Ligand code: SF4
């Protein structure tokens with residue numbers, strides 16, 4: 437009788453995973469940023485446009501009364517710093533409408549990012565990364581965001597600005613527009629990353645993805661990454677994680693307070709999502725509040741959900757490299773001064789099993 441074959445997969449020590457010099461170098465590079473601790477802030481409930489499927493205008497956070505006093509915001513940032521927050525995400529509705537508040541935040545906590553529609557330019561003295569949301573070509577923006585020449589305006593405002601990353605959000609019906617839009621952005625020297633439309637709770641519009649559009653989006657993302665490797669900040673594993681038929685929570689287990697009752701460690705302990713009246717509610721706190729968790733594939737969510745799962749990925753060389761590519765992408769998109777390296781994995785890698793447990 438022959439000896440039984442071992443049924444468990446090969447095990448790797450962490451040192452084995454770092455054996456390749458390029459992998460070790462990337463690990464050393466990304467671990468320098470483990471100090472980042474984020475919270476997010478709605479800067480105002482006003483917006484200069486109205487988009488179909490906006491998660492800000494779902495739920496009751498839109499009814500908070502704006503606190504528009506820069507001194508109060510400055511004090512809030514000082515308190516945030518004191519409780520260990522090192523990275524701020526300024527969103528809203530539209531942060532560009534409250535420039536004094538942006539400056540007050542930047543003066544106190546200099547690492548962070550602003551999510552904007554890009555219609556109004558943010559002053560150069562605010563040195564955060566600036567994420568400019570793109571939802572398709574100009575015809576689509578006119579239909580969904582009711583804005584004429586939106587891409588032209590966004591490019592005019594942020595061409596040649598090293599703060600800016602254009603975030604192309606794939607919906608169910610703009611997948612084929614991505615190639616010409618990325619070509620136009622690329623021709624203007626703009627950096628681009630990808631996002632997935634993630635339906636707000638109770639959303640019944642036409643932008644929600646299906647299994648077929650998820651698969652087509654993945655293919656398109658991979659093609660564009662291959663075609664524009666210098667302009668597109670993304671990785672094959674980012675495409676896998678964000679276009680999987682399971683959403684991010686089912687796949688990786690979301691650590692934001694809204695889905696994570698633990699108050700002991702990580703985001704469950706430190707993350708807060710402030711409304712524009714500076715109140716916050718732990719039960720509603722995540723980076724995209726009022727998004728349907730089952731459909732959540734949002735790039736901002738993934739930046740914390742996937743990044744926090746080091747131990748789940750550090751089980752084999754391919755999943756560890758895929759995770760490093762994901763984190764390298766996240767840092768290049770979100771952190772001023774971080775430059776994206778070459779992806780270590782050239783093709784898609786499946787998420788490790790049990791990632792969501
Ligand atoms: S620009 Fe942003 S905040 Fe304003 S309506 Fe559109 S999605 Fe909402």
Ligand code: SF4
Pocket residue numbers: 684685690691692694695721722723724725727728729730732737
């Ligand atoms: S919407 Fe996304 S980020 Fe927010 S709690 Fe749900 S799964 Fe997490």
